Amino acid sequence: MDLRDENGWTEQEFLERYRPAEYERPSVAADMAIFTVSAAAEDNYRKLPEKELRVLLIQRGGHPDLGKWALPGGFVRPDETVEQAALRELKEETGVDRVYLEQLGVFSEVGRDPRTWVMSCAFLALADSSRLRLQAGDDAAHAAWFRVGYRLRREGKEYTPGGLVKKQQYELSLTSELAELNATVERTVTLTEASAEVGYAIVADGGLAFDHAKILACAVEWLRSRVNDSALAFPLLPSEFTLTELQQVYEVILDKELLKAAFRRKVADLVEETDRYTENAGHRPSRLYRRKLEALG
Amino acid sequence: MDLRDENGWTEQEFLERYRPAEYERPSVAADMAIFTVSAAAEDNYRKLPEKELRVLLIQRGGHPDLGKWALPGGFVRPDETVEQAALRELKEETGVDRVYLEQLGVFSEVGRDPRTWVMSCAFLALADSSRLRLQAGDDAAHAAWFRVGYRLRREGKEYTPGGLVKKQQYELSLTSELAELNATVERTVTLTEASAEVGYAIVADGGLAFDHAKILACAVEWLRSRVNDSALAFPLLPSEFTLTELQQVYEVILDKELLKAAFRRKVADLVEETDRYTENAGHRPSRLYRRKLEALG
């Protein structure tokens, strides 16, 4: 590039003279909501165990928010992308390295971290529970998989001049052997002629650190809104699975029962049969399926 | 909070002693793809003018990438969120302040800015063309609305052990009176049993600065994938519009013609009639509709 700027410099000359600006810079953390679907305990040998949606949380071992539960994560380094940082932290804290990873968004509310200017680049990760092994990180006193519940509790509309504001309070309940957290998040949809805006506010953090209740609410909503489009359920299952297991993943994410026949029709093109069946189930065995790679793009 | 950490400090004591870590920090820019739908010139007084999807680009007046075209944007400040930064920059550069704004994601590839470590938090904004007035910012030699084209040019699949890689080359063409840019972006979908990953790479930047061809490709794909769910089309229209105009917005985003009867059935619940009609159109006048606020959440 031989173009010269108003100082008569080429790009090369400009870069040699360039000194990072005096602007203040934020720390950027990659935090992630890693979900898995695991089987609850079942005493009746005949019945299939119920599936549960679970998310990994780590109890903070230092200030700020000492003792509260937080999403695993860490700061992004200059030699990596935010995705690489997320995968690195995930590997360090759970030992998993091949997961489905998706950006949720940047959470940058002023004052969200009392130490300094920190924005969080939040990720959603999905992993097959059979491949997980949990490793508590160095900064974590404890780590645990929490059962996730997310339900609408209250809803209200309000008409304003030229618009409509809709407020919904969702209860986010997280349960594990170590703790039971109940956070309340308010989702506000502001609708005007020209724009639409969705905002989240934490009404009660329920023992979750920073603004992580908000991130988790976004993560669950993201999951629910996208489970149908793409093949989001497969990363949550082992490579061979029954159609009932696949259906249970959908049901656990949507928190809603689906009809078997319709579900099977819908996923028919996404999977392919194997010759194998489940065994010793206490009832009729079930054919195992594989994800059909040809499908989807 | 009276909890004490391993040094015996309370959170207050910890924060008083806290010094920002020595970690290197990135600059974070909020860049945005602001779209509008405007009417092309039409010589036949009877015919409706064709609609065009347009995006605002600014020609860089300084190094690096001097002379190339870039998305408007600027650095995030410590006293604002990334959304506020995007809106502030938008206001400064276009004079618009009430727009639909959505996070697209963080683009953080190492070396994407030759000066220093800069990650871009990319936004998609939608605005009604009748309300726009363009103001060239201080750092911009020129600014212009570019007609956007985004088409698949080449596609290929490749089977790898345990997976499938699908590569698609899209041509992104941007046309204005000032310049005609043709970038090529490769979209790579990597599918394995456990995960799925979508990556973008710039094959040819066509005169677009930094990785902005990639951001624009993501923006157009985001628009196309979401135009149906939510009421994405309304921010692109004035408050009263004809159903044909609404349909044209969908068509211009999807780059595809839709059937009138089916389209009207689909949007019937999203709009409400007014008593007003278009006038002097050279043909039968058309009823004006308004967005129905009651619909959607």
Add this chain to the structure above:
DNA sequence: AGAATAGTGTCTTTTAGACACTATAGT
């Protein structure tokens, strides 16, 4: 045999696609 799930068939309802038809201001 009985329990519990696997898997299929079919009827109904809803939604989308296709296309033809009528209606009407403006020149």
Add this chain to the structure above:
DNA sequence: ACTATAGTGTCTAAAAGACACTATTCT
């Protein structure tokens, strides 16, 4: 009168919902 769009009706095809029925293995 003619043009170009506005707007509706209807047939068909595809997808989703509902539900009943048969099949099968393990205890």
